Amino acid sequence: MDSQTEKSYRSIDEVKARFVSATAADIARLKKIARIYVDGGEVEELISLSQQSLLSDRKWPVDVDFFALMAMTMKSIASTERRKSALRQHLSVVPQHGDAADLFDIADARDTPEDLASKKSEYEATMEIFRTDDLATTFIDAKVLGYSKQEIMDLCGVDLTGYETIARRVRRKLEQRDQREAING
Template sequence: MDSQTEKSYRSIEEVKARFAYATAADIARLKKIARIYVDSSEVEELISLSQISLFSDRKWPVDVDFFAFMAMTMKSIASTERRKSALRQHLSVVLQHGDAADLCDIADARDTPEDLASKKSAYEATMEIFRNDDLAATFIEARVLGYNKQEVMDLCGVDLTGYDTIARRVRRKLEQRAQQQEAING
């Protein structure tokens, strides 16, 4: 590695110090970010996995804000975990014909890989539309994850008027995009 590359990333000592001196507000903010990507029961685990990742293989660029980098890291880890989970086969023990236990492949009610690919593609296309609008992107991610209105308002740091404004902006951009697609497809 040349010295130019080394200088563009935080050292492991800087990373450790950032976590060692994290305030209660910092931890609350990290939890809020994590809840965008995982269920409340998995928030602590996602934060821990992100920390481990920073201490082992991920490099934090000097010019990237800590919380923005943690959000990117958490999103990546959560996405990878969802992908792994979707690929796992689920077998269950089912009692049949008295006491005999058989392993049966239980039909999985989750989306098929094709469904997941389609949803991922639609999600990525939607997020691309809002790549320069962090508030709208956060709003969309929270809604996709099933957050209720109050949770979205808290996450975005807006009141009811702000929520309605973001919702209108998102709806209008998506409607515009749908009209453009319709015009292209004839």
């Protein structure tokens, strides 16, 4: 590149100095910008992630205003997080320790693609175990989707005893599978 098209960037020391010298008004302005991209408690986190990005991998061109750069950085980070969240498998079937009838959501906000594949595989394997048991698959899907006990009973057409029977059957089959896997290594 020739010198006319070569872009100049601020040094890491200049970036650090800008953050250190931030006034209360600057911080308030950064929070106002962050609120455009995220809600409530995530504002501070977004500012922090943007700061980390500027101190590690993102460059600050000398001809770009600090607040414009922070806005672009925040927008990029928030957009990336929204895309990750949209791709994330939010619910997984997992027996909750101590209460065999309850299943709960173990989705992690920082799931990796490998985690997602593993959760999908776990769900598919679980559904395969119960492929001939319509009540159990309905029960599992309803639990995964967060239905209440009463909604599940209505959906499955059972009373409390029937609900508990299905929950016990699901729990036992999953425990048997886990035991077989532990034995077979």
